Structure formats: C-alpha cells, structure tokens
Amino acid sequence: MIIRFREISNKAKPYILDGFRKAFRYSSLYKDCLVKARHESPRFKKDGNLAKRLKVEYKCNTCMNLFSQKEINVDHINPVVPLDKTMNDMTLGEYYKGCFTDVLQVLCKPCHKIKTKEENVIRSNVRTLNINKKMTEEDIDRGYELITAIVLTKIIAEKCHVDSDLAMHKNAINYYEKQLKELEEKYEEVITNK
Ligand SMILES: [Zn+2]
Numbered sequence: 450m451i452i453r454f455r456e457i458s459n460k461a462k463p464y465i466l467d468g469f470r471k472a473f474r475y476s477s478l479y480k481d482c483l484v485k486a487r488h489e490s491p492r493f494k495k496d497g498n499l500a501k502r503l504k505v506e507y508k509c510n511t512c513m514n515l516f517s518q519k520e521i522n523v524d525h526i527n528p529v530v531p532l533d534k535t536m537n538d539m540t541l542g543e544y545y546k547g548c549f550t551d552v553l554q555v556l557c558k559p560c561h562k563i564k565t566k567e568e569n570v571i572r573s574n575v576r577t578l579n580i581n582k583k584m585t586e587e588d589i590d591r592g593y594e595l596i597t598a599i600v601l602t603k604i605i606a607e608k609c610h611v612d613s614d615l616a617m618h619k620n621a622i623n624y625y626e627k628q629l630k631e632l633e634e635k636y637e638e639v640i641t642n643k
C-alpha cells in the first residue's frame with residue numbers, strides 16, 4: 450500500500466515522524482556513524498593523575514573540530530526530503546529509504562544548522578523548467594544551467610556582507626532570471642501562435 454504524506458492528517462504526521470526519528474536513532478546505521486567519528490583521548494583528574502575513563506569526543510565532518518555527544522548531530526548527507534521535493538509529495542516508503550541510509554556524517558550543531566539553512570535556501574529557490582516538446586536539448590540544458598546559477602548566486606548573496614559585492618550578486622541574479630524568462634517566453638510564443 451502506497452501512502453503519501455499528504456494523505457496523512459496533520460495531527461498524525463508528528464507521531465509518524467517521531468517514530469521514524471527514534472527508530473533511526475536506535476539503528477545500527479546511526480551507531481556506526483558515531484563509531485566512525487569517535488575520538489578517544491586520556492582524561493586527567495584534578496590531582497594530575499590519569500583518570501580511568503577516556504574522554505570521548507566526536508569529530509565534525511565540516512569544521513573537523515572535536516565535540517561532546519551533546520554538541521553533535523548525525524546528519525543525512527543527502528537530505529531525507531530531497532531538495533526538489535516537499536514531504537507531502539513523498540510516500541512513507543520513500544521517506545523511510547531516505548532516512549535509513551548509510552550516507553551519514555557527524556556534524557557539530559553550528560555546522561549542521563548552516564547546512565540545513567543552505568538546503569532550505571535551495572529548497573525555496575528550486576523551480577522546475579517549463580519544458581515543452583518543442584524545446585531543443587540545448588535550450589533545456591541552458592535552462593537548467595540558468596536555474597542552478599540563480600540558486601547558487603542567491604546562496605552566495607545571503608552570506609555576503611560587503612555592499613559592493615552584494616550589488617554585483619544581485620545584478621547577476623537579475624541577469625540570469627531575465628535570460629531564463631526570455632528562454633521560456635521563446636517557447637510560449639510557439640504554443641500561442643499555433
Ligand atoms: Zn562543525
């Protein structure tokens with residue numbers, strides 16, 4: 450039976466997601482990821498003597514610093530909800546597959562927050578190319594190139610704090626968007642003329 454998230458009531462959704470999350474946290478995939486990032490070092494007592502128990506930390510895969518278990522997250526390198534989809538479009542099976550993958554990494558909470566934010570920027574900017582049968586392959590490629598350029602430049606612009614650079618990025622975005630609009634309009638004309 451195929452169930453999509455959009456068919457599940459909003460009241461039930463959090464319980465289902467919580468169940469997935471808990472099952473993931475107790476999975477061997479999750480534990481294996483922690484083991485790989487684990488770093489042990491000697492711990493010293495106040496009197497300078499070596500403590501029996503080792504200090505256990507985990508290495509963030511982005512900033513490469515060491516953190517306690519409280520300060521890290523196990524991150525899905527490929528987001529569980531793909532960047533060009535919303536959860537509502539997905540079936541429970543697809544979500545399950547995305548969740549229980551071994552393509553995982555340990556990230557410290559600040560690095561994880563940045564990654565999630567970037568993913569959400571891409572998500573909110575993702576648009577699909579309006580392809581129609583008359584479109585040449587060359588123009589389809591050009592369309593995707595432009596969409597990618599727009600999204601990437603928007604991400605760079607979000608991080609940019611230098612006014613003159615920001616203006617340059619905004620000009621570039623406008624330029625790409627204009628090109629994309631022209632490309633799509635070229636084919637709209639073909640449709641309306643016939
Ligand atoms: Zn980090």
